[in-house]
Amino acid sequence: MMSAAPEKTELEARHVLDSLLREFPTPLGPEDSCPARLQSTGLSWEEVEGEGVEMGLKLLRDRNLLPILATTLMHSAIIHIHQLDISAFSNKEEPDQDEEEVVLLDGELVARSVLNKLLEVCRNWIKEPQFLQLPKQYLKVSSHAIRNTRRKMEDRHVALLEFNALFGMKDEKERAYFAVFDGHGGVDAAIYAATHLHVVLAHQEQFSAQPAEALRRAFKQIDEMFLQRAKRMKLRSGTTGVAALIAGQTLYVAWLGDSQVMMVRQGQVVTLMDPHKPEKEDEKQRIEELGGCVIFLGCWRVNGTLAVSRAIGDIDQKPYISGDADCATFELDGREDYILLACDGFFDGIEPSRVVHLVQEHLRDHAGDGSSVAETLVAAAKEGGSSDNITVVLVFLRDPQIILKEGQPQVGSENAGLDSKCPQAQGSSETTPQLIFSSVDKVNQTKDLTC
Known part of the structure; x- marks a missing residue:
């Protein structure tokens, strides 16, 4: 349980996540518009985590989710994204590659996958809240x-x-x-x-x-x-x-x-x-x-x-x-x-x-x-x-x-x-x-x- 945070904070977190999941009750399909987008329409594999994290955290923070919970959920989501086959994000209309052979990925496909995984992680957290280690250092x-x-x-x-x-x-x-x-x-x-x-x-x-x-x-x-x-x-x-x-x-x-x-x-x-x-x-x-x-x-x-x-x-x-x-x-x-x-x-x-x-x-x-x-x-x-x-x-x-x-x-x-x-x-x-x-x-x- 979320014993490291006050009970009121846990209830507030549940309320935020419940509201988010009511807004998106099912995974986003190809025909659904994304509630958030990456900064790039085409990006390399090494740029996926940075842009995915930025997009996902903005979605959660805009809904005033506790930052420690937002980052914890985002970490779980991005770990799953790294385990996917890179070909799932390939741009079907990929431009000619330069001499460095950079494989450009479809930003919309990446964004949809990151958001769907984040929503799944949020559902799992509501079913079984995990312990959150709040920082002790004064900052x-x-x-x-x-x-x-x-x-x-x-x-x-x-x-x-x-x-x-x-x-x-x-x-x-x-x-x-x-x-x-x-x-x-x-x-x-x-x-x-x-x-x-x-x-x-x-x-x-x-x-x-x-x-x-x-x-x-x-x-x-x-x-x-x-x-x-x-x-x-x-x-x-x-x-x-x-x-x-x-x-x-x-x-x-x-x-x-x-x-x-x-x-x-x-x-x-x-x-x-x-x-x-x-x-x-x-x-x-x-x-x-x-x-x-x-x-x-x-x-x-x-x-x-x-x-x-x-x-x-x-x-x-x-x-x-x-x-x-x-x-x-x-x-x-x-x-x-x-x-x-x-x-x-x-x-x-x-x-x-x-x-x-x-x-x-x-x-x-x-x-x-x-x-x-x-x-x-x-x-x-x-x-x-x-x-x-x-x-x-x-x-x-x-x-x-x-x-x-x-x-x-x-x-x-x-x-x-x-x-x-x-x-x-x-x-x-x-x-x-x-x-x-x-x-x-x-x-x-x-x-x-x-x-």
Whole structure:
């Protein structure tokens, strides 16, 4: 039984699922319209899980199903889909394949199969509810995103507290995943990364033993997968990205480009990373050695076009725009207040040190309630002059009430011990102050930056 959740929650879950199954009392047939669709009409087999999960979770979450139950049901459904013969989804009007021989599957057939399996899993759960292991780790998320003055919203973000449930992980280590993707030249790359990166991460061979390396490789694989799609569909977009995986008492981060993650610990700003910018000497040298150039046109740009030096996608600018992420590992000791992930549009209008004041003021004004603090931060970045899309994901690692009670912080800056031998830990930019190296005992960090 669902003993890990209150009885009221179980009754509410039953009500949601009963309503869903009354809406779809029988499996969807070829003549029935799908209540939800995949993002792609044609997709590869390795894209099925990501798009299927995204579609199924949206269907359940739109009906306000408990997230831990939604992810558990989705995991059961997608496991069954993986056991089906790939030929069941073959596109009967399959276009000529390129030299990589990608087999494109019919998106409508995949969507119908995923939804039918999900409905079957829901029926089985109502007949025999399963035990749900609710996360014990304290994590609360506040997220907000605005288009701002831009014509289109090209950011995407992910907050997945139920990582273990979604991927059927049964060990004692609790995990949560967060990411921000800042698209450019269109939203396709950002949507793709937000849909697939956590799925690819969970299936990396190194995931259990070397999570940081798994995260770095997942970024690379997503870049390769999206470039394959970009070639098929003539897409030219790209996206920077930053992702954080909390596994037990360890934080793993990886990034491409100038989206960033920062940490605040007992009111002190902790630098976790150094963004990739074309004007950085190591990035400029890498680009020039490949035959490209970095020139100043209002800001520093690769080949006179993009203002970032690493990103997923950007097929026309490969290899100058690298798809190789950097990663780092940090041990958490319980004194950390929160981490914040954001696109460059946020840091264009807000210095990291000011984040501490803004969060503290918000908590004071809202009696320790941090649920809408991301909205306050986004508004402040806009008022600070940012005209770009702005996305903020703030993850509280401690109760905001405790943070509030500790009073006004002494704002300072700690560096989390970036390896000075790594070129990514050198230099400065307009949005990130020059790093000052501190002793390792200030922040327990495993040096894991990829140079």
